[in-house]
Amino acid sequence: xxxxxxxxxxxxxxxxxxxxxxxxxxxxxxxxxxxxxxxxxxxxxxxxxxxxxxxxxxxxxxxxxxxxxxxxxxxxxxxxxxxxxxxxxxxxxxxxxxxxxxxxxxxxxxxxxxxxxxxxxxxxxxxxxxxxxxxxxxxxxxxxxxxxxxxxxxxxxxxxxxxxxxxxxxxxxxxxxxxxxxxxxxxxxxxxxxxxxxxxxxxxxxxxxxxxxxxxxxxxxxxxxxxxxxxxxxxxxxxxxxxxxxxxxxxxxxxxxxxxxxxxxxxxxxxxxxxxxxxxxxxxxxxx
Numbered sequence: 001x002x003x004x005x006x007x008x009x010x011x012x013x014x015x016x017x018x019x020x021x022x023x024x025x026x027x028x029x030x031x032x033x034x035x036x037x038x039x040x041x042x043x044x045x046x047x048x049x050x051x052x053x054x055x056x057x058x059x060x061x062x063x064x065x066x067x068x069x070x071x072x073x074x075x076x077x078x079x080x081x082x083x084x085x086x087x088x089x090x091x092x093x094x095x096x097x098x099x100x101x102x103x104x105x106x107x108x109x110x111x112x113x114x115x116x117x118x119x120x121x122x123x124x125x126x127x128x129x130x131x132x133x134x135x136x137x138x139x140x141x142x143x144x145x146x147x148x149x150x151x152x153x154x155x156x157x158x159x160x161x162x163x164x165x166x167x168x169x170x171x172x173x174x175x176x177x178x179x180x181x182x183x184x185x186x187x188x189x190x191x192x193x194x195x196x197x198x199x200x201x202x203x204x205x206x207x208x209x210x211x212x213x214x215x216x217x218x219x220x221x222x223x224x225x226x227x228x229x230x231x232x233x234x235x236x237x238x239x240x241x242x243x244x245x246x247x248x249x250x251x252x253x254x255x256x257x258x259x260x261x262x263x264x265x266x267x268x269x270x271x272x273x274x275x276x277x278x279x280x281x282x283x284x285x286x287x288x
Contacts, residue, residue: 002267005278008259010054010062011286012175012210012243015080015090017044023068023076035217036251045247047087053246053255060279062089063243063286065149065175066096066125073098073125074109081116092286093118094149096125103136110140120286121147123175131156132163138170147171147285149208150198153179154187157194161201171204171285176211176245177227183216192230199234206285207235209262209277210243219253221264228265237273241282 018027030042050062068076073096084090095113100106113119121141124133131152132138141148148170152160157178164172178195180187198205209228216223232240242262244255266274282288 002260002263004057004259004263005274006058007275007279008054008057008059008242009091009279009282009286009288010059010244010246011173011208011241011282012065012245013050013062013090014067014245014247015045015047015050015064016067017046018042019044020068023072025069038251040250041247043247047089050246051088053250054244056256057259061091061283061288063092063094063120063282063288064090065094066123068096068125070096070098070126071109072096074112077113077116077119081118084118090118091288092120094147094286095119095122097122097129097133097137098126099124099129103134103140106133106137107140110137110144110146114144114146118288119146120288121149121171121173123149123151132160135163138164138167142167142170147173149173149175151175151179153181154190154194157191158197161194161197164198164205165201168202168204172198172201172206173285174198174205174207177207177209177231179211180215180227183223188226191227195231195234199239203239205235206239206241206281207231208243209240210245211249213245213249213252213258217252219249219257219261221261224261225265228262232266232277237269237276238281240277241285242278243282 021028030038066073077095178191180191
């Protein structure tokens with residue numbers, strides 16, 4: 001029987017309320033077709049809900065990642081930070097970086113979010129947002145000791161690696177295990193090349209082991225293992241971290257089922273390596 005990790009720092013959660021249709025318009029109407037139970041994603045997901053659904057595991061801290069659209073992602077950061085102490089989290093926040101016409105405007109949005117004490121960095125938000133922002137925006141993050149989260153599909157990963165090369169003092173977190181769209185042979189080949197390219201950029205680039213339930217349409221050890229094992233092989237245990245991506249990945253199962261899979265896939269690793277993957281690395285990277 002696989003032993004549960006001693007503690008968890010969940011590196012990717014979305015606290016949201018679909019009733020706020022200006023912030024989360026894409027949550028206003030669940031899809032009528034598709035695999036999984038969409039109602040488990042398209043629902044109000046509060047800190048209390050998250051706590052209840054993770055109660056079987058020792059989740060000490062969690063990181064909220066921007067989900068509101070456009071400029072609302074900036075206000076989402078500020079509001080979540082304001083409510084965090086009384087509400088039990090989040091313990092760190094990755095804010096949004098909506099498309100802007102100038103770098104000065106991007107910097108203004110970054111600095112607005114720096115008023116939030118739990119703000120740690122950004123990811124691009126919005127349909128026209130490029131996976132990697134302008135080099136000057138990356139430099140602004142680097143200068144402010146803020147991290148950049150890369151949300152890019154496998155066919156974009158190698159280009160992203162090229163664009164991120166040279167930013168040695170910028171912490172980069174690759175979201176959702178490189179965000180595959182399917183488990184096809186073609187997608188996996190693109191993904192492997194992209195993951196290897198990003199891992200080779202340098203020790204400042206890490207990989208968030210999350211988001212696999214959606215493209216694989218399940219939570220299963222056999223389905224997850226090839227992706228997780230290759231990512232850990234490429235980046236090493238010091239540069240990977242597990243995350244739930246809840247409530248999005250809840251479409252395909254419970255937190256208990258997801259973390260049981262994570263635990264089983266890493267059952268052969270030593271205690272220290274598992275501690276890094278489940279808690280220590282996220283705690284270090286997000287300074288929480």
